[in-house]
Amino acid sequence: MKYDSSVDINIAKAPTSKIDSVDFENLKFGHIFTDHMLVCDYEDGAWKTPEIKPYGPIQLDPSAKVFHYGQAVFEGMKAYRDDNDQIWLFRPDENFKRINKSSARLAIPEFPEEYFFTGLEELLKLEKDWIKKGFGNSLYIRPFVIATEPGVLASPGTKYKFMIICSPAKSYYTGEVRVQISERYSRAADGGVGAAKAAGNYAAQFYPTNLAKDAGFQQIIWTDANTHEFLEEAGTMNVFFRVNDTLLTAPTSDRILDGVTRKSIIALAEANNIPVEVRRVTVQEIVDAAKAGTLKEIFGAGTAAVINPIQGFGYKGEKYELPKLTDTYASFFKNKLMKIQYNLDKDQFGWRYLVKE
C-alpha cells in the first residue's frame, strides 16, 4: 500500500454478496457493480473521512448542481489479478493526478492523495473475489465526483461527493470497428474542457455518434473544431495511425485527453524502436495514405478496450478500408501492455502497482 494508512476508513460490509448471481462469462461493459462502494463527502471546506458501504442508490435534492450544471468529473482504471492471486493496478498515479486536474478545471475541490489510495485499496481488498484470474479479465474502477449542493444558482457548489464504484469486465471483441471522421460536429474547443474527463463532454458526443451509427459507423474520430482538418481523438480513446511503419498521434492539448494508454504506447514504441511522431495529423495525409496504400493501421487506445483496431473510416462521403495485416502494431502493443498489467512481463517503466493485502 502506498500509504501506511493513517486514514481510518469506516467500513460497513454488505450482509450478503451478489457475486454468485453474476455470469462472469457474459459481462456487458459497466453494467454490474460489486457489493461495495466508496463514498466521501466534501462539506464546510473539507473532505470528510471516506466510508465504504454496501453498493446502493444515493439520495440527492432535485436541485443538486450536478443535475443542472454538470459539475462532475470521473476516472476510469482497472485492477488485474495475476497467476499468484496478487492484485495490480496500472499507473494509478496518473488517474489520481488526472481526476484532480479535471476537478480543478471544473472548479471542484481536489481530492487528497492519501484518501484516494487508501480508499481505493481498502475497497479492492474487500472486492478481491470480483477480480477474476485470466488474461483479459479485470475489475473496471470508476472514481467520480459530483456536485451535490442544492440550489439552481449557476455557480460552483460547496458540497461534493467523491465515490468509487467497480464493475467486473472481460476483454471483449467489439466486432469490426469503422469510424467516421467528423466534418461538422466537434467535441471540444480551445480554452474549453476537452482535456478534462468532464461529464458533459460525453453526452455532447451522443447525438453526433448516433448520426454516425445511422451512416454505418461505430464511432467518430473528432477533428479540431476550427477547421476540421486535424485528427484529434475518439469518444473515449486516443487514436493512432500507422503510415508505413511510423506511428502518428496528435499531441495533447486543451482539447484532447491525456490518456494513460496513449502515453504508455508512446513509451513502448520508443523502447521497441518503433518510430513514433507526436504531431498534428491532418485528415488529408491520412486520406492520401489510405489511397496510396501506405496507411497500414488505425487504432484507438484507452483503458476500457486497451487497444481497439479500426478497420475503416468514412470521410466526405467516401469510405476507406484498411488492409488486414497479420502482424499489427495494435496486437503488439495490446499484448505488451496487458503482459505488464497482468504481471507476466518485466515492468521496465515501473507502471505496475501492487495492492498489498
Next chain:
Amino acid sequence: MKYDSSVDINIAKAPTSKIDSVDFENLKFGHIFTDHMLVCDYEDGAWKTPEIKPYGPIQLDPSAKVFHYGQAVFEGMKAYRDDNDQIWLFRPDENFKRINKSSARLAIPEFPEEYFFTGLEELLKLEKDWIKKGFGNSLYIRPFVIATEPGVLASPGTKYKFMIICSPAKSYYTGEVRVQISERYSRAADGGVGAAKAAGNYAAQFYPTNLAKDAGFQQIIWTDANTHEFLEEAGTMNVFFRVNDTLLTAPTSDRILDGVTRKSIIALAEANNIPVEVRRVTVQEIVDAAKAGTLKEIFGAGTAAVINPIQGFGYKGEKYELPKLTDTYASFFKNKLMKIQYNLDKDQFGWRYLVKE
C-alpha cells in the same frame, strides 16, 4: 389552459406547506423550493404519465448516466401574478421548444407538449400562493431532464426523468457588474452544444469565472473559441451593446443560446424604432467605441435578471468604464418587458400566457 387536459396527472399533495417559514423579503436566487415538484419518467421507449408530488430528494443509482456523462438539459422560465391575482407565463412555447431542441442535441427523447403544459399548469395552480404580487416578484420555474439509467457505458440512456421544480424569486440588485472579455478560455465550439441548455456548458464556465472574479470582474463575456475576436454571450445571458444609439448583438449560432429575452428585446427595439443590428460584433469595435466615448451601454439579457446593466469591462489588461446615463436602453427594455410580463401593458406580440384556474 392550452390543453383541455386529457392528461390525468396524478397529484399527491404535500401534507403541510413550508410557505410560512419563508422570508419572501430576503430571497436568495434559486435557493428555496416550493412544496411540490413534477416528475415524469421515461421507460420502455415512452414518457409515463407525469406525477406531482411533495418536493423532496430523488434516489438514483451511483452509476446513473447523468453523474458520469452529463446527459442533462434544463430550462428557466418565470410565472408572474398580476394585480387581479391572475397568473401569467411569458412565451412558454419558446421554452418548451427549446428544451426539446436541447434534448435532441443531447440524444434525450423529446418531451410531449401536452405533458409539458398540463404538468406545468397543474403544478402552478397548486403553488399559486408562492407567486407573490408586486412588480419584480415571480416564481422561477426550472424544468429539467436527466438520464437516470444505471451503467457506465458511454452511450445514451434508455431511462430519463423529466422534472419541474419552482423557486420563489425577487427582482434583485446585483450591484455594479463588470465583465471580463475572454481571451483564452471559451464556452462553446462550432459543432458543439453551446446552443443547447446542456448541463455541462455551465460547469465548464465556473473555473474561468472564478479567475475573472479574482481579477475583479463578476462575469465573463465569451468570445468565439477560434479567434477570440467576436463577442458572443455571457454565462447565462445574451449580451447587447449600445454604440451611439444603435443596439448590437451577436446572431445565434451553434455556440450561442437563442435566448427568449434576447429575441423579445430585438422585437421591442424594432417596434420602438430603436436601430438594432444582429451581426458579428468584434471586440475591437467595442474597445474603439469605448475609447471614443460612443459606447453608451452594455447589458445582459436573460430570464433570471431580465436585464443586467454592465458598468465596465476588462480586456487585455485594460479596464474600460461606461458612462452613467440616466435614460438607458437597459431600463427602457426592462420596464417594457416587465410591464408585459405583469399584465400592466398591452401585449402586442401575444407573448403573455394565462394560467387558467
